[in-house]
Amino acid sequence: MRAREPETLHARLERTVLNPLRQSTRGYYAFVLFLLAIVVWGAYAYIVQLRYGLLATGMRDVVMWGLYLVNFVFFIGISHAGTLISAILRVTNAGWRTPVTRMAELITVVAISIGALMPIIDLGHPERVWHIIAYGRFQSPLLWDIISITSYLFGSLIYLYLPLIPDFALIRDRLRSSASTLRLRIYTLLAMGWRNTPQQRQRLEKAIGIMAITIIPIAVSVHTVVSYVFSMTLRPGWDSTVFGIYFVIGAIFSGIASILIVMAIFRKFYHLEEYITEKHFRNLGYLLLATLLIYLYLTIGEYLTVGYKLRVDEKHLLTLLMLGKNAFWFWFFVIAGMVIPAVLLIIRRGRVIPRIVVAAVLVNVAMWVKRFVIVIPSLQVPLMPFEFGAYTPTWVEWSITAAAFAAFMLIFTIFAKVMPLISIWEVAEESEEEAVPGQAEATLLGRPLSERS
Amino acid sequence: MMKFKLLLIIGATALLLLLSATAVLPSGASAQEEKGPVRIEVNREGFSKTPGEFELEIEEGREVELTFVYGDNDLPYNNPHVIFINGYNIKTDTLDQENPEVTVRFLADKEGEFNFMCILACVGHAELQKGKLIVLPGAEPPPSPAPEQPQAGQPSTPSAPETPPAIPSLTLSVPDQPQAGQPLTLTAVLQNDQGDPIENATVRFYTEVDFFTTGPVELGETITDEQGVAIFEYTPRLAGDIPISVCYGAIEATTRVSLSRADEPFYQPEAGISLPAPGDEVLVGLEPLASEEAGAAPSTVFRLPGGILSWLLIFVATVMLIWSTYFRVLYQVFRIPAATEIADTDSRRAASVGMAAVVLLGILLVLLLVTGPDSHPHLPG
Numbered sequence: 130m131r132a133r134e135p136e137t138l139h140a141r142l143e144r145t146v147l148n149p150l151r152q153s154t155r156g157y158y159a160f161v162l163f164l165l166a167i168v169v170w171g172a173y174a175y176i177v178q179l180r181y182g183l184l185a186t187g188m189r190d191v192v193m194w195g196l197y198l199v200n201f202v203f204f205i206g207i208s209h210a211g212t213l214i215s216a217i218l219r220v221t222n223a224g225w226r227t228p229v230t231r232m233a234e235l236i237t238v239v240a241i242s243i244g245a246l247m248p249i250i251d252l253g254h255p256e257r258v259w260h261i262i263a264y265g266r267f268q269s270p271l272l273w274d275i276i277s278i279t280s281y282l283f284g285s286l287i288y289l290y291l292p293l294i295p296d297f298a299l300i301r302d303r304l305r306s307s308a309s310t311l312r313l314r315i316y317t318l319l320a321m322g323w324r325n326t327p328q329q330r331q332r333l334e335k336a337i338g339i340m341a342i343t344i345i346p347i348a349v350s351v352h353t354v355v356s357y358v359f360s361m362t363l364r365p366g367w368d369s370t371v372f373g374i375y376f377v378i379g380a381i382f383s384g385i386a387s388i389l390i391v392m393a394i395f396r397k398f399y400h401l402e403e404y405i406t407e408k409h410f411r412n413l414g415y416l417l418l419a420t421l422l423i424y425l426y427l428t429i430g431e432y433l434t435v436g437y438k439l440r441v442d443e444k445h446l447l448t449l450l451m452l453g454k455n456a457f458w459f460w461f462f463v464i465a466g467m468v469i470p471a472v473l474l475i476i477r478r479g480r481v482i483p484r485i486v487v488a489a490v491l492v493n494v495a496m497w498v499k500r501f502v503i504v505i506p507s508l509q510v511p512l513m514p515f516e517f518g519a520y521t522p523t524w525v526e527w528s529i530t531a532a533a534f535a536a537f538m539l540i541f542t543i544f545a546k547v548m549p550l551i552s553i554w555e556v557a558e559e560s561e562e563e564a565v566p567g568q569a570e571a572t573l574l575g576r577p578l579s580e581r582s
Numbered sequence: 583m584m585k586f587k588l589l590l591i592i593g594a595t596a597l598l599l600l601l602s603a604t605a606v607l608p609s610g611a612s613a614q615e616e617k618g619p620v621r622i623e624v625n626r627e628g629f630s631k632t633p634g635e636f637e638l639e640i641e642e643g644r645e646v647e648l649t650f651v652y653g654d655n656d657l658p659y660n661n662p663h664v665i666f667i668n669g670y671n672i673k674t675d676t677l678d679q680e681n682p683e684v685t686v687r688f689l690a691d692k693e694g695e696f697n698f699m700c701i702l703a704c705v706g707h708a709e710l711q712k713g714k715l716i717v718l719p720g721a722e723p724p725p726s727p728a729p730e731q732p733q734a735g736q737p738s739t740p741s742a743p744e745t746p747p748a749i750p751s752l753t754l755s756v757p758d759q760p761q762a763g764q765p766l767t768l769t770a771v772l773q774n775d776q777g778d779p780i781e782n783a784t785v786r787f788y789t790e791v792d793f794f795t796t797g798p799v800e801l802g803e804t805i806t807d808e809q810g811v812a813i814f815e816y817t818p819r820l821a822g823d824i825p826i827s828v829c830y831g832a833i834e835a836t837t838r839v840s841l842s843r844a845d846e847p848f849y850q851p852e853a854g855i856s857l858p859a860p861g862d863e864v865l866v867g868l869e870p871l872a873s874e875e876a877g878a879a880p881s882t883v884f885r886l887p888g889g890i891l892s893w894l895l896i897f898v899a900t901v902m903l904i905w906s907t908y909f910r911v912l913y914q915v916f917r918i919p920a921a922t923e924i925a926d927t928d929s930r931r932a933a934s935v936g937m938a939a940v941v942l943l944g945i946l947l948v949l950l951l952v953t954g955p956d957s958h959p960h961l962p963g
Contacts, residue, residue, distance in 0.1 A: 336914040
């Protein structure tokens with residue numbers, strides 16, 4: 130009787146990562162249905178808005194931007210996750226990134242897609258979105274926004290797809306017997322005839338390298354341009370020269386927090402503990418702390434310069450933020466978004482992963498509140514001697530907000546069933562590199578290239 | 583006898599009921615002259631569901647009490663209103679689901695017709711602009727008592743002759759053919775009752791402005807010189823017929839000015855810093871840029887502020903560089919199947935067709951964008 134050969138690292142990696150694509154539990158379907166119900170409710174709320182107009186929201190002539198713009202800035206912000214982790218760490222050759230790059234790139238694509246919908250919902254008349262192209266003015270930051278977000282979305286889609294090609298080829302080969310004909314055909318098409326020949330690898334790596342370098346400045350430009358929509362005005366709180374870098378750092382800050390949360394969830398539910406380890410959480414925790422400190426510095430600088438000069442309108446804004454009806458949200462952001470996470474990240478007591486994930490959750494919630502604090506109070510301060518504006522989101526806006534978050538989670542949940550959440554070929558390469566330095570290029574998925582021809 | 587008493591009681595009760603029913607205005611009809619508290623329902627169909635003009639008549643000198651009642655409870659969301667009464671400058675508190683009744687009380691001491699409307703952006707806003715408060719002339723004041731006649735036999739006391747109060751005279755003159763956007767010289771002349779000029783007197787100039795409400799707005803003040811003349815320069819921004827007044831204490835002189843429309847836009851915004859450009863402004867389009875009537879968009883034109891090598895081309899070139907990088911990367915990817923002899927599916931043609939479609943779409947979008955109307959035709963180059 131022959132003893133069973135121990136499972137290799139690569140075989141175990143394939144089995145673990147491809148398992149979600151093979152089967153789904155009842156809990157999975159229940160969760161999908163739950164998210165779908167929220168999305169459908171949000172769609173109903175949107176229909177109510179289309180029927181009654183933007184009067185169904187809390188937005189009026191004074192406070193004319195509300196939750197939709199807050200969501201827009203938030204989702205575009207967390208889309209920076211993929212760029213930072215995948216592109217910057219790839220360019221700097223940080224090998225530990227490989228198990229998390231796929232999730233990060235997916236966050237980018239999904240977040241941009243949801244975020245880009247928000248201004249269209251905010252328009253009221255969605256059919257007028259084509260006016261941006263037909264009647265666009267180059268002087269307008271809104272047009273710059275459209276161009277940069279579209280470029281970033283397209284680039285992120287390419288950047289997500291490129292590293293997926295070898296994994297689609299793997300799925301094509303491994304699931305040939307179990308997948309349906311249509312599914313197999315789709316994977317085959319997406320795999321682009323991948324056979325891991327040297328010429329194909331060279332072409333793919335060149336393409337990935339070009340995209341990694343190209344996508345970084347585009348990502349920086351996206352959130353800079355989003356900030357210009359605010360900072361190119363003369364409103365108190367928005368009229369700031371530091372808004373560009375402030376928004377970019379804030380985006381990276383909330384993006385890292387998003388990756389941590391997504392990593393923790395999928396690690397738990399898909400049993401990826403062997404590949405997404407404490408080291409990943411620790412390293413991302415350091416990055417989170419670094420961006421927190423930079424964001425704290427920029428926040429202090431922003432409010433200090435405003436408070437020192439204390440122009441009349443900015444005095445009203447600061448009073449509104451720190452002592453008035455928005456004070457709770459402002460101080461919530463400061464304490465829950467910066468102070469408590471800093472403590473959790475600096476004081477290394479207790480278990481690593483729960484501590485860092487709690488910090489990440491607090492950061493994400495507080496950064497959504499921070500976007501609210503940026504958008505709404507500045508609009509409440511009148512530009513003419515008039516009453517202060519008031520804004521209370523209606524159930525329509527809350528429903529659409531909930532649907533946006535549900536759609537984000539739903540798309541992620543569905544994608545987890547159609548593509549591997551970990552880049553198998555990159556993790557395998559990295560493992561080979563750690564085991565036998567310099568040999569990683571000669572093998573893929575545990576089999577030397579010479580055996581494949 | 584009992585029957586008669588009973589009939590009297592019933593009749594009096596019916597009369598009381600009829601009188602109290604007129605306190606709530608009937609819908610769809612002009613209001614009668616109101617003497618007691620008035621309740622007006624406010625909803626998206628209009629005041630008390632009256633489409634079109636809604637009138638309320640009140641006698642001058644009376645104490646008025648108006649209660650506005652929120653009538654949009656059938657809507658699935660809140661539809662707040664704030665009612666403003668022109669002329670009396672009265673604004674109610676917010677009327678909404680949480681505060682369904684608001685009451686205002688005032689003395690109708692001004693005769694005339696005054697518009698009242700909702701000043702919030704609400705559902706049914708257009709219908710709620712047509713409220714009219716009509717203050718009818720009040721009763722004539724009692725005649726002044728006649729002077730005492732001397733009794734027979736009594737010597738008459740000669741009364742002191744009445745001296746009229748010394749009232750200065752104030753006149754205001756404006757130039758002929760004034761134009762909106764051009765400086766207007768207002769000349770006021772202040773003289774005493776003897777016709778002598780009053781020097782070093784402060785006179786104030788006003789005009790009437792319609793901004794949420796109609797009322798006087800002070801333009802400025804100036805001091806009369808030794809000829810009693812005060813000159814004030816004012817640049818009106820709107821064409822039309824406007825009243826201009828000058829006041830000295832309680833004395834006022836008013837004149838109406840007819841301002842003709844300016845020949846060209848008088849507002850010249852700063853075009854920013856004039857950086858040296860390689861060339862002059864280049865316009866490529868169907869017809870030259872020209873100021874058009876308000877409401878009409880300028881004609882489609884392709885405008886390069888600094889000539890052919892302007893900042894616009896640099897911006898467009900940067901964007902095109904990014905997108906051409908994407909196409910280059912995709913081309914690398916679409917050539918993957920050709921790099922191997924094993925072909926699962928020949929996707930090369932699909933790649934070529936796809937790329938051609940995307941390039942064409944991109945060119946179309948860029949053309950649409952750069953030929954969009956320029957909204958600042960009057961800016962200097």
